[in-house]
Amino acid sequence: MFFLLSKLLQYLASPVVWIFFLFVLGLLFRNQAKKKLTLRASFFLLLFFTNPILSNEAWLAWEPEAVLxxxxxxxxxxxxxxxxxxxxxxxxxxxxxxxxxxxxxxxxxxxxxxxxxxxxxxxxxxxxxxxxxxxxxxxxxxxxxxxxxxxxxxxxxxxxxxxxxxxxxxxxxxxxxxxxxxxxxxxxxxxxxxxxxxxxxxxxxxxxxxDFQTHDRSSQLDDLLIPSPEALLKWSRLIHEWVGYVTYKLLGYS
Structure with a gap:
C-alpha cells in the first residue's frame, strides 16, 4: 500500500501540477476577483519555479558537501x-x-x-x-x-x-x-x-x-530574467525528495 501511495505522491508533489491546477481553476471561476487572483498566483508560481538562480540556491542548501x-x-x-x-x-x-x-x-x-x-x-x-x-x-x-x-x-x-x-x-x-x-x-x-x-x-x-546537481552561484542577468524549463524539473525532483524525507520520518523509516 505504501509503495502505491508513494507513486501517487510523486505526481502530486510537482510544481507543474500546482501551476496547471491554478491556471485551470482560474479559467473556471466566474467571479472576476477570484479569477484574477488565481491566474496571477499561477503566473507567479511559474516565474518562481522556472528561475534557475532560486532553483540552484535550494539545491545548494539541501545537498551535503562533497567528499574528495x-x-x-x-x-x-x-x-x-x-x-x-x-x-x-x-x-x-x-x-x-x-x-x-x-x-x-x-x-x-x-x-x-x-x-x-x-x-x-x-x-x-x-x-x-x-x-x-x-x-x-x-x-x-x-x-x-x-x-x-x-x-x-x-x-x-x-x-x-x-x-x-x-x-x-x-x-x-x-x-x-x-x-x-x-x-x-x-x-x-x-x-x-x-x-x-x-x-x-x-x-x-x-x-x-x-551526482551533484548544483553549479557555482551566478549573478548573470540572463539567469535572473529568463525562465528555465530545467529549473522547473529540478524543483520537481527536489520537492519530491522533501516529501519522501518527511514521509519517511513520520513513518519511522529514518
Missing part, C-alpha cells in the same frame, strides 16, 4: 543505491542510464583506487509491473565491463524503495560478517533520507555523496 576521493579511507564495502537506470527500455542487451550514473561510476573509481574491497549494489525495480532485469543487475553489468571482478560485487535485488534498500542490505550483510566498514554511495540530494534509513536499521555507515 583522495580523502576517502579504506572500506570493506561500498553500498551503491540504484534508481538511475531504465529497466523497461529496449534493447535489453545494454544499460540505459538516466541521471545519476555517477553512483556506480564513483564506486568503481573508489574500488580501482583501493578504497573499497567489495561493491554492494542494492535495488530491484521501482515499477509496479514486472521487469526483465533489476536495476542492481544493470549496475553490475557496468561494473563488470569496467573490470571489477564478479566475486567483488554483491547484489540485493528485492528492494523497491530506500527503506527496503536498508532492510534487505542488512539481511545480505548478515551472511557477510567480514564486511564491517561500510560506505554508502548515492546521489547527494538523496543522501539525507538514505543515511537515515540505514542508521534506522542499525547499520553504521559513512557517506559518499555523488
Amino acid at each position: 576521493m583522495k580523502e576517502v579511507k579504506p572500506y570493506d564495502a561500498g553500498i551503491v543505491l540504484t534508481g538511475v537506470t531504465e529497466v523497461n527500455r529496449s534493447p535489453h542487451d545494454r544499460v540505459h542510464y538516466k541521471e545519476g550514473a555517477e553512483r556506480i561510476l564513483d564506486a568503481i573509481q573508489l574500488y580501482k583506487m583501493g578504497k573499497l574491497q567489495k561493491i554492494i549494489i542494492s535495488g530491484g525495480s521501482g515499477f509496479i509491473k514486472e521487469v526483465q532485469k533489476t536495476e542492481a543487475s544493470n549496475l553490475q553489468q557496468t561494473a563488470l565491463y569496467a573490470g571489477v571482478p564478479a566475486a567483488d560485487i554483491l547484489l540485493e535485488e528485492r528492494s523497491r524503495n530506500t527503506h527496503e534498500n536498508a532492510l534487505y542490505t542488512k539481511e545480505l550483510l548478515q551472511s557477510q560478517p567480514q564486511l564491517r566498514k561500510l560506505l554508502l554511495i548515492t546521489s547527494a540530494f538523496h543522501m539525507r533520507r538514505a543515511q537515515g534509513c540505514f542508521k534506522k536499521v542499525g547499520l553504521e555507515i559513512d557517506t559518499f555523496p555523488a
Whole structure:
C-alpha cells in the first residue's frame, strides 16, 4: 500500500501540477476577483519555479558537501543505491542510464583506487509491473565491463524503495560478517533520507555523496530574467525528495 501511495505522491508533489491546477481553476471561476487572483498566483508560481538562480540556491542548501576521493579511507564495502537506470527500455542487451550514473561510476573509481574491497549494489525495480532485469543487475553489468571482478560485487535485488534498500542490505550483510566498514554511495540530494534509513536499521555507515546537481552561484542577468524549463524539473525532483524525507520520518523509516 505504501509503495502505491508513494507513486501517487510523486505526481502530486510537482510544481507543474500546482501551476496547471491554478491556471485551470482560474479559467473556471466566474467571479472576476477570484479569477484574477488565481491566474496571477499561477503566473507567479511559474516565474518562481522556472528561475534557475532560486532553483540552484535550494539545491545548494539541501545537498551535503562533497567528499574528495583522495580523502576517502579504506572500506570493506561500498553500498551503491540504484534508481538511475531504465529497466523497461529496449534493447535489453545494454544499460540505459538516466541521471545519476555517477553512483556506480564513483564506486568503481573508489574500488580501482583501493578504497573499497567489495561493491554492494542494492535495488530491484521501482515499477509496479514486472521487469526483465533489476536495476542492481544493470549496475553490475557496468561494473563488470569496467573490470571489477564478479566475486567483488554483491547484489540485493528485492528492494523497491530506500527503506527496503536498508532492510534487505542488512539481511545480505548478515551472511557477510567480514564486511564491517561500510560506505554508502548515492546521489547527494538523496543522501539525507538514505543515511537515515540505514542508521534506522542499525547499520553504521559513512557517506559518499555523488551526482551533484548544483553549479557555482551566478549573478548573470540572463539567469535572473529568463525562465528555465530545467529549473522547473529540478524543483520537481527536489520537492519530491522533501516529501519522501518527511514521509519517511513520520513513518519511522529514518
